[in-house]
Amino acid sequence: MIRALREIIDRLSAGASVDERGPLDREEAIRLATAVLLVETARADESEKIVESAAIFEQLQRHFALPAEEAEELMALAEQEIKDAVSLQRFTRALHEALSEQEKLAIVEMLWRVAWADRHLHPREETLVRRIGGLLYIRESDMLRLRNLVQEEDGKPWPSPRDG
Template sequence: MLSSLKELFSALATPAPQAGTTAEHHLQLATAVLLVEVMRADADSPEAERLAIIEALRERFALATDEVERLFELARAASHDAPDLFTFTSQLNRAYSPAEKLQIVDYLWQVAYADGHLSHHENHLLLRLGELLYIPRGDFVAAKQRARTRSGNC
């Protein structure tokens, strides 16, 4: 497992996919890592946020349950070992349109509000991620409001 994670990290550092990985897998992992980072920013209710991550990954990538669980576990390991978020956001910036990146920001906000409240750390992280993904401020605030409304925290 450790060697496969090392291979995955080295593959993430290079723009071209390596043998055994695809560009889509890189994007799935990058997205999942950002979602996990939001979960890690709030220690209060990781289970509600974990479920929100699982649902977001299933919806975004149309993966089977076991694939989503494996992706989540890989993302947790990658998140723990990642020196920064730029590696992941830059992959998304290269591959996704502004509308696709905004959808990811929607998922990030859904995870942040999954437990019914937004912590200061989650808010700060989301602001940083919005900037790293080049999301226009108005779109970013609208995504936050949509998530807040869905969570019942109007």
């Protein structure tokens, strides 16, 4: 699986469109791009927390119906891709090209869940999720609605900007 996903990223880097490949490659590219964005969101506050890693694992397993071993491999590959990546644009472009608006909204909700996993929304996490949402062409109102949905499910209010 790792080798196949690496080949997909190499093709994306070379400018291949997600739709130019077969359905299995397409799904693998979507999984990897999503995992990269989730991992980068968790790292945005410059502290890696076990609770955020657990949230990434849970989101990948639930959204893509992955067995634990595949979710772990996907997370490991995403970590490596982040180390090698110059920007997140190739990953957001891959998702934008491949997904419907509803599917992209689901990705943004996953990002908010990872950002809020430690019950603290760091300004860098919020900025990154909103930037990714913009690159996926998601309306600001939808991004805020999803953020509020995650907060309401948790029962803890989002800190105000004055809370720092």
